Amino acid sequence: MTLPNSQLQYQLVKQTQGFSLQLREGAPIRPPNPDEVVVRVRATSLNRRDIMIQRGFYPVGPRDTLVPLSDGAGEIVAAGSKVSRVKVGDRVAAIFFQSWLEGRPRADTGASALGGSVDGMLAEYVTLSEQGVTPLPASLSFEEGATLPCAAVTAWNGLFARGGLRAGDHVLLQGTGGVSIFGLQFAAAAGAVPFITSSSDSKLDRARQMGARAGINYRNTPEWAAEVVKASGGLGVHHVLEVGGSGTLKQSIAALAPGGHIAIIGGLSGFGGDITTLALIGRSASVSGIFVGSRSMFEEMNAFITRHGIRPVIDRVFDFKDADDAYAYMDTGSHFGKIVIRH
Numbered sequence: 001m002t003l004p005n006s007q008l009q010y011q012l013v014k015q016t017q018g019f020s021l022q023l024r025e026g027a028p029i030r031p032p033n034p035d036e037v038v039v040r041v042r043a044t045s046l047n048r049r050d051i052m053i054q055r056g057f058y059p060v061g062p063r064d065t066l067v068p069l070s071d072g073a074g075e076i077v078a079a080g081s082k083v084s085r086v087k088v089g090d091r092v093a094a095i096f097f098q099s100w101l102e103g104r105p106r107a108d109t110g111a112s113a114l115g116g117s118v119d120g121m122l123a124e125y126v127t128l129s130e131q132g133v134t135p136l137p138a139s140l141s142f143e144e145g146a147t148l149p150c151a152a153v154t155a156w157n158g159l160f161a162r163g164g165l166r167a168g169d170h171v172l173l174q175g176t177g178g179v180s181i182f183g184l185q186f187a188a189a190a191g192a193v194p195f196i197t198s199s200s201d202s203k204l205d206r207a208r209q210m211g212a213r214a215g216i217n218y219r220n221t222p223e224w225a226a227e228v229v230k231a232s233g234g235l236g237v238h239h240v241l242e243v244g245g246s247g248t249l250k251q252s253i254a255a256l257a258p259g260g261h262i263a264i265i266g267g268l269s270g271f272g273g274d275i276t277t278l279a280l281i282g283r284s285a286s287v288s289g290i291f292v293g294s295r296s297m298f299e300e301m302n303a304f305i306t307r308h309g310i311r312p313v314i315d316r317v318f319d320f321k322d323a324d325d326a327y328a329y330m331d332t333g334s335h336f337g338k339i340v341i342r343h
Contacts, residue, residue: 001078006025009124035083036079037083038077038078041074042142044122045147045339050330053115054068060113067119070113079130084130092134093136097112097114098132099112101294103294139311148301156297157293161293165190168193171193172195174241174242175197176207178337180196181338184211201217225255229254240255240262242262314337315337316329
């Protein structure tokens with residue numbers, strides 16, 4: 001395939017406070033180096049991180065004119081002369097950290113994060129290392145595949161890679177965003193017992209239909225940890241996907257079963273606060289900071305998705321020209337699952 005001379009591409013343009021999302025026409029398409037591929041992006045998806053970056057609240061500030069979004073899927077339309085892992089025509093997703101392939105992250109791993117440290121996926125074409133993409137499960141569409149790189153891998157890492165989830169374990173999920181809904185799907189498929197919190201009774205009903213044993217409305221029940229313990233038969237939970245941050249961490253600890261694990265993923269209520277270490281010691285608990293995951297985790301997760309026939313939950317799909325509307329909808333927090341942009 002002969003690549004076009006130019007493309008449409010979104011950029012974050014620096015403002016007095018934060019960034020504005022602007023569509024650039026005539027953006028160049030960089031030809032691949034020998035070890036690179038060009039991906040025709042067919043879909044992207046949003047994460048809370050993208051809103052934080054746009055507002056200028058993210059710990060690592062993006063440069064001016066950064067191409068946003070870490071999550072995207074498409075097909076390879078050009079490949080360098082030394083590419084051997086993938087080929088033209090393959091359906092692939094980009095990995096969040098382009099340099100984290102396996103094992104532990106390195107000190108410089110964060111410098112390869114798409115849509116934050118380096119240009120992301122909200123464009124018609126992207127040029128990436130062949131090591132920075134992974135094949136999509138054959139059962140998933142581009143829109144479904146675009147939801148995987150951040151939220152799904154984060155849930156997988158927190159529950160399986162770091163958490164060691166086993167059948168029969170109790171799992172607490174907070175809210176109904178992308179990470180929590182993937183966590184619900186993974187836990188249910190693995191034979192674990194999910195519990196979930198939300199401020200919406202209708203969302204809790206939907207989560208129960210997907211396999212949650214109990215749903216707790218945290219607005220109606222501010223001390224929800226006690227309700228989680230009660231719903232679990234007095235045992236508590238073995239795993240928590242902690243997305244709330246400082247405002248929920250104490251209750252997450254209170255909801256733990258002995259030997260439980262908290263995967264700290266986000267800070268929707270803030271990143272400060274104090275941890276009562278005695279409560280952790282008394283429960284023989286462990287706490288892990290989770291920042292997405294490696295390509296090998298992504299590949300293990302994809303095999304699990306294929307084996308169990310899991311389909312990502314997409315709340316709404318926006319057209320490429322309506323990316324601003326997708327951002328605005330994400331900011332409302334009213335979604336259930338993932339928000340996708342079709343390219």
